[in-house]
Amino acid sequence: MNPDSITRIQEMEETYDSVRKDIAPLREYKESGQMDSIDKVLAFNRQFVASKGYEPFVTDKFPARKLAVLSCMDTRLTVLLQEALGLKNGDAKIIKNAGAVIPSPWDSAMQSLIVAVYELGVEEIMVVAHTDCGACNMSFGHFRKEMLKRGIPEAELQRTDVNLDQWLEGFHDTEASVRATVEAIARHPLMPKDVTVRGFIMETVTGELTEVK
Numbered sequence: 001m002n003p004d005s006i007t008r009i010q011e012m013e014e015t016y017d018s019v020r021k022d023i024a025p026l027r028e029y030k031e032s033g034q035m036d037s038i039d040k041v042l043a044f045n046r047q048f049v050a051s052k053g054y055e056p057f058v059t060d061k062f063p064a065r066k067l068a069v070l071s072c073m074d075t076r077l078t079v080l081l082q083e084a085l086g087l088k089n090g091d092a093k094i095i096k097n098a099g100a101v102i103p104s105p106w107d108s109a110m111q112s113l114i115v116a117v118y119e120l121g122v123e124e125i126m127v128v129a130h131t132d133c134g135a136c137n138m139s140f141g142h143f144r145k146e147m148l149k150r151g152i153p154e155a156e157l158q159r160t161d162v163n164l165d166q167w168l169e170g171f172h173d174t175e176a177s178v179r180a181t182v183e184a185i186a187r188h189p190l191m192p193k194d195v196t197v198r199g200f201i202m203e204t205v206t207g208e209l210t211e212v213k
């Protein structure tokens with residue numbers, strides 16, 4: 001065996017050893033039920049990298065399908081969204097927020113879409129809301145009570161630099177929200193007219209898409 005290969009094998013063994021040492025205390029936490037979510041993520045991550053779990057996901061930053069998807073952060077869609085749309089790693093830019101909305105033309109979801117179009121070659125944009133969305137019927141009144149319970153001073157809820165009623169208000173009609181979001185993207189002053197924007201509602205259990213026209 002050539003000396004280079006031997007060195008590489010030694011390096012790999014050292015990496016595995018250090019990973020094993022890192023994981024050992026985390027396992028003890030887990031067994032005693034004290035390991036929190038982030039610790040579990042870190043333990044998994046070390047194993048994932050060490051076992052080269054990343055290999056099937058290697059790609060570049062340009063979306064192969066020239067597609068961007070604005071969707072909801074709902075946990076039921078964490079994996080379902082890509083699976084139901086048939087998207088692999090590298091196929092599309094996926095942007096998520098609470099409700100798949102563009103509350104302001106200058107918010108961060110809109111900024112991401114502009115970057116996706118001008119820098120990353122996106123030509124088509126899908127807005128994918130979903131049934132039974134938590135942002136539907138969300139209201140500041142509810143948050144206000146919870147915030148006071150969690151120790152936020154009343155003065156912070158009376159801020160004048162932001163309209164919290166508006167900022168934390170959800171939508172009441174999913175179809176209307178999708179239409180408004182599609183309009184906000186398609187008519188954005190910086191969005192080129194040759195970009196296609198279409199809106200959909202995903203059935204949260206089956207993943208079935210229905211287009212909103």
Ligand SMILES: [Zn+2]
Binds near residue numbers: 133135
């Ligand atoms: Zn949602």
